[in-house]
Amino acid sequence: MKRISLVLALGLLAPLGAEAQNFDTIQVRATRVSEGVWMLTGAGGNIGVSAGENGVFLVDDQYAPLTPKIQAALATVSPQAPRFVLNTHWHGDHTGGNENLGKAGALIVAQDNVRRRMSVEQFNEVFNRRTPPSPPAALPVVTFSETVTFYLNGDTIHVFHVPPAHTDGDALVHFRRANVIHMGDTFFNGNYPFVDVSSGGSLEGVIGAADRVLALANPDTKIIPGHGPLADRRALQAYRDMLVQVRDRVRRLIAERKTLEQSVAAKPLADLDATWGRGFINSDRMVTFAYQSLSRR
Numbered sequence: 001m002k003r004i005s006l007v008l009a010l011g012l013l014a015p016l017g018a019e020a021q022n023f024d025t026i027q028v029r030a031t032r033v034s035e036g037v038w039m040l041t042g043a044g045g046n047i048g049v050s051a052g053e054n055g056v057f058l059v060d061d062q063y064a065p066l067t068p069k070i071q072a073a074l075a076t077v078s079p080q081a082p083r084f085v086l087n088t089h090w091h092g093d094h095t096g097g098n099e100n101l102g103k104a105g106a107l108i109v110a111q112d113n114v115r116r117r118m119s120v121e122q123f124n125e126v127f128n129r130r131t132p133p134s135p136p137a138a139l140p141v142v143t144f145s146e147t148v149t150f151y152l153n154g155d156t157i158h159v160f161h162v163p164p165a166h167t168d169g170d171a172l173v174h175f176r177r178a179n180v181i182h183m184g185d186t187f188f189n190g191n192y193p194f195v196d197v198s199s200g201g202s203l204e205g206v207i208g209a210a211d212r213v214l215a216l217a218n219p220d221t222k223i224i225p226g227h228g229p230l231a232d233r234r235a236l237q238a239y240r241d242m243l244v245q246v247r248d249r250v251r252r253l254i255a256e257r258k259t260l261e262q263s264v265a266a267k268p269l270a271d272l273d274a275t276w277g278r279g280f281i282n283s284d285r286m287v288t289f290a291y292q293s294l295s296r297r
């Protein structure tokens with residue numbers, strides 16, 4: 001139990017990059033999710049896997065130092081090296097393995113804005129953090145604007161972009177036969193989400209992404225969040241309902257012409273914090289993201 005919480009903490013402490021993390025103690029584990037689909041956990045974003053006769057398709061690849069552990073975990077489900085890596089967005093805890101896996105033969109695929117942001121320095125205002133451009137070998141080789149579909153391992157893997165949500169380059173991945181949906185960081189299961197307003201993210205968009213998946217999911221659908229444990233439709237519904245409350249309360253403060261500082265000080269989420277505010281995004285940060293997102297025009 002202690003180890004699990006440490007892994008989760010590490011995974012959530014550095015949502016943008018790999019700065020000063022020690023990966024030696026991290027274990028990467030594969031969990032079977034559905035027919036032909038697995039989830040890998042280690043540090044950073046949850047990895048989705050389709051494996052079968054046509055090869056290995058990965059959703060995200062965590063941090064570069066973890067690549068050997070990720071490869072070892074994959075070896076337990078397939079003898080083949082990854083053929084495709086789909087990045088759900090540009091953050092370093094989801095794309096850090098691109099260079100290693102690309103050199104090992106994988107084709108990296110992402111929405112247009114992922115390659116655009118990885119190509120140049122990024123600056124996050126809330127965390128006052130710069131992320132340097134990625135090396136050319138880490139950049140997606142194939143990009144798409146709205147959707148791309150993979151026909152692999154007997155499944156139809158439909159990848160679709162959503163309007164700006166966690167960032168402006170989010171892609172969600174629907175494994176139709178397996179009835180699994182990977183939501184990237186549009187879903188932090190059990191926690192307030194990181195809304196990367198500096199990367200074009202929007203609270204309304206995060207709610208929209210949840211609504212989109214709720215419309216696709218049935219009670220048997222397995223939902224892989226960017227962070228947090230494997231989820232289902234009911235967990236996503238609770239997250240979506242929480243976000244609507246956050247939006248409505250912060251919108252009211254903006255309508256009352258409260259400043260950001262006054263809105264944070266008003267503690268509008270106090271009754272929600274015990275449930276949702278224990279992760280990397282605490283109550284004050286959630287109010288800040290909501291305020292910035294909703295007051296931007």
Ligand SMILES: [Zn+2]
Nearest residue numbers: 015089091185
């Ligand atoms: Zn992210």
